[in-house]
Amino acid sequence: MNQPLFLQPVFQERIWGGTALKDQFNYDIPSDKTGECWAISGHPNGQSTVVNGEFAGKTIGELWNEHRELFGGHPSPVFPLLTKILDANADLSVQVHPDDTYAKEHENGELGKTECWYIIDCDEGAEMIFGHTAGTKEEFVSKIENGEWDELLRRIPVKPGDFFYVPSGTIHALCKGTLVLETQQSSDTTYRVYDYDRRDAEGNTRELHIEKSIEVTTIPHRNADVKPxxxxxxxxxxxxxxxxxxxxxxxxxxxxxxxxxxxxxxxxxxxxxxxxxxxxxxxxxxxxxxxxxxxxxxxxxxxxxxxxxxxxxxx
The missing domain is CATH 2.60.120.10 (Jelly Rolls)
Known part of the structure; x- marks a missing residue:
């Protein structure tokens, strides 16, 4: 074959999404609440499709299963990576992801989720939540139970061109006004710790996963050192x-x-x-x-x- 595989992304609507994927990349998005472009994905919840050459019309998952030689015979049972572009038009929920061992046991064999972010663009003064201040599990649980979010959550400023490595177990959230390219393990497992008590169009709050979050969060927080x-x-x-x-x-x-x-x-x-x-x-x-x-x-x-x-x- 000896040719690149160009891909048709999949778009996901989110409560916090906007129109930046259309405004900045000219994508044909499904609505003005489009939060995620799954650009290179073999995950069953949204698979990219090849648009050129002999494999046109095939999904990445199909190629992984039927033509592993294209990927050097890599041994992973599933296509291991997922590239997304995220439009955080509003704050994302404060969340944490499990590692492979926990996800395999608790999420039907799903991969864990270590990820990283490249800040494509953001509003002046934009920030994100990255890590927490609790020194012990008891302190972590106490601050959650008492709703002491301002004391618990670490906020850091972001600017275009910044890069952040986010290992599983890291408390994190993109905040309003950021456009991010995310490279991650191919996983769709997210545990919500806090969602600002916001409600959807039907007046419902989103599900939280406090117990699982407490089990998987790294305490105390460890900064992943990135040295470009x-x-x-x-x-x-x-x-x-x-x-x-x-x-x-x-x-x-x-x-x-x-x-x-x-x-x-x-x-x-x-x-x-x-x-x-x-x-x-x-x-x-x-x-x-x-x-x-x-x-x-x-x-x-x-x-x-x-x-x-x-x-x-x-x-």
């Missing part, structure tokens, strides 16, 4: 944000022409800004803001040309 590493070569500046157990994530700032050797079983790529061309085995593919693609195992070398920013990840 920048390498410059002709035509591209590559920033490695994280190299961790479940994924490695990079930003490619392309300005001109650059060639690459694929040294991973497969790579996931999302164009966040600009435009250009991807060349594989003499074939040219145009790239523009909002495009998402996979470079499968049989793409051994490739070239990019243009002026664009991409977020790239691999297992």
């Amino acid at each position: 590493f920048v390498e410059k070569s002709d035509g591209v500046e590559v920033t490695k944000f994280v190299e961790a157990e479940y994924f490695s994530v990079y930003k490619w700032q392309v300005d001109g022409y650059a060639s690459f050797v694929q040294d991973q079983p497969f790579q996931l790529a999302s164009v966040l800004d600009g435009e250009g061309t991807l060349k594989v085995q003499g074939e040219s593919y145009s790239l523009k803001k909002g495009d998402h693609f996979i470079l499968p195992a049989d793409v051994e070398t490739f070239e990019v040309e243009g002026k664009m920013d991409l977020i790239v990840s691999h297992v």
